[in-house]
Amino acid sequence: MDTYSPRPDRFDSAGQDQLVDVRDLQAALPAIRRLRTWAHEALALRLGESAVDIGSGTGSEVLAFAEAVGPTGTAIGVEPDPNLLASAERRAEQAGSSAKFHSGDAYGIPFGAETFDAALCERVFQHLTAPGRAANEIARVLRPGGRTVVVDVDWGTAIVHPGELSVVRQVIDTLAAATTNPRSGRRLPGLLTRAGLVIDDIGSHALVQERTVGAGSLVTRISAMAVARGAITEAQRDQLLSDLRRGAETGDIHLSVTMFAVLAHKPR
Numbered sequence: 001m002d003t004y005s006p007r008p009d010r011f012d013s014a015g016q017d018q019l020v021d022v023r024d025l026q027a028a029l030p031a032i033r034r035l036r037t038w039a040h041e042a043l044a045l046r047l048g049e050s051a052v053d054i055g056s057g058t059g060s061e062v063l064a065f066a067e068a069v070g071p072t073g074t075a076i077g078v079e080p081d082p083n084l085l086a087s088a089e090r091r092a093e094q095a096g097s098s099a100k101f102h103s104g105d106a107y108g109i110p111f112g113a114e115t116f117d118a119a120l121c122e123r124v125f126q127h128l129t130a131p132g133r134a135a136n137e138i139a140r141v142l143r144p145g146g147r148t149v150v151v152d153v154d155w156g157t158a159i160v161h162p163g164e165l166s167v168v169r170q171v172i173d174t175l176a177a178a179t180t181n182p183r184s185g186r187r188l189p190g191l192l193t194r195a196g197l198v199i200d201d202i203g204s205h206a207l208v209q210e211r212t213v214g215a216g217s218l219v220t221r222i223s224a225m226a227v228a229r230g231a232i233t234e235a236q237r238d239q240l241l242s243d244l245r246r247g248a249e250t251g252d253i254h255l256s257v258t259m260f261a262v263l264a265h266k267p268r
Contacts, residue, residue, distance in 0.1 A: 031205040035261050038203045039120055039149040040064060042263040049117040050074035052141065054106050054134075055124035057081075059088025059099060065118075066092075066099040076111070078104040106134035115141050119148040123259075125184040125191075126152050135195035139266060147200070147265040150192065153207070154185025157258040160219060162247045163240045170231040171240070175222045177229075185260035197264040209255040214248040215241045216255060 040061075045051055045068035053061045056077030065075035077099065079085045085101055092099040104110040106124050119138050125131045138148050155176050160168045176182035189199050209216050215223070223237045232240075247253030 029207060031207045031259065035151055035203065035205050035259055036061065036122075039122070039151060039261055039263075040068070042149050042201060042203075042261075043118045043120065043147055045069055045073075045118055048072040050076070050115065051118040051120070052076045052078060052109065052111070052116045054078050054109060054119060054121040054138065055080075056088060056101065057084050059091050059101060061120055061122070062088065062099040062101065063092060063095060063097050065120075066097045071098065075099045076116075077101040078109055080105040107137060109137050109141050111141055113140050114143045114146075117143055117146050119146070120151075121148070122151040123153065125150065125188065126155070126179055126181050128181055128184075131181055131184060131187065131191055132194065135191040135197075138192075139195040139197055142197075142266040144266055144268040147263065148192070148197065149261055149263050150188050151259060151261040152184040152188060153257055153259050155179055155182040155257060156186070157206075157256075159254055159256050160240075160244075161254045162243045162252060164236070164243075167232050167236045167240050171219065171223050171226050174226040174229060174231055175218075178222070178225060185258065188260060188262040189264075192262060192264045197266055199262060199264050201263040203261040203263075204258055205261075206256045206258050211251065211253050212248055214253070215244040219244065219255065 045065060047070040049069045050073060051065040051069060056062050056079045059077050062075050062077035069075055075098065077088055079088065079101060085103060088101045102110050106121065106128060119142060121138060125134060128134055142148060158172045158175065160171065189202065193199060220241065223240060226232045227234050227237050244253060
């Protein structure tokens with residue numbers, strides 16, 4: 001059965017606040033800000049148009065859409081998580097924005113065919129078991145001539161340095177195994193093309209972790225998973241984390257993964 005569960009759907013109030021904080025922190029990363037700027041420039045929304053953000057999270061991009069399309073346009077966010085949906089609605093109300101939000105996901109955008117002039121979908125495809133269905137759904141809701149930008153990480157591009165290469169490879173493979181669609185970034189052009197869309201441009205940007213952080217929470221957690229699955233030993237994990245701590249102290253450290261953004265349009 002196809003699943004779409006990139007985020008938990010039940011939190012206490014503290015957990016809800018933390019989820020919103022994490023989304024906002026991720027959005028504040030320079031590389032994500034640059035790709036979002038690229039996406040908005042590529043979509044080039046005009047007054048009176050209609051736009052949808054699929055997996056809209058806390059709603060920041062939908063608010064930007066609403067400003068771009070003006071009072072005669074339509075800006076919609078589609079989000080499966082009820083807590084993020086509620087947060088986005090509060091923000092829109094506080095901002096006096098015309099942005100609207102609806103419950104839904106990448107497999108079921110709750111609008112008819114040929115509804116939107118533009119669609120954005122950021123960091124959703126990596127969580128999908130059937131990404132082709134999502135690409136078809138984007139194509140379905142776009143009007144002829146409509147355009148979309150789909151953005152996602154490709155975990156196959158992850159770099160962890162320093163560290164024993166064989167150990168690093170096992171940690172990265174563990175991360176890929178823990179992700180539903182880990183190489184989604186490289187697959188986006190093919191998925192959108194098979195959905196009947198035409199690729200116009202491809203952008204990319206490396207998400208580089210702050211060098212002073214050392215291993216960081218992701219590598220620390222995934223390396224523990226690698227030990228649990230027998231891919232590396234506890235001693236090898238300890239050595240990797242030690243190498244990364246020392247690398248942070250000396251400046252000889254690099255942890256990154258590449259995000260890809262694909263601009264496509266629906267033929268007239």
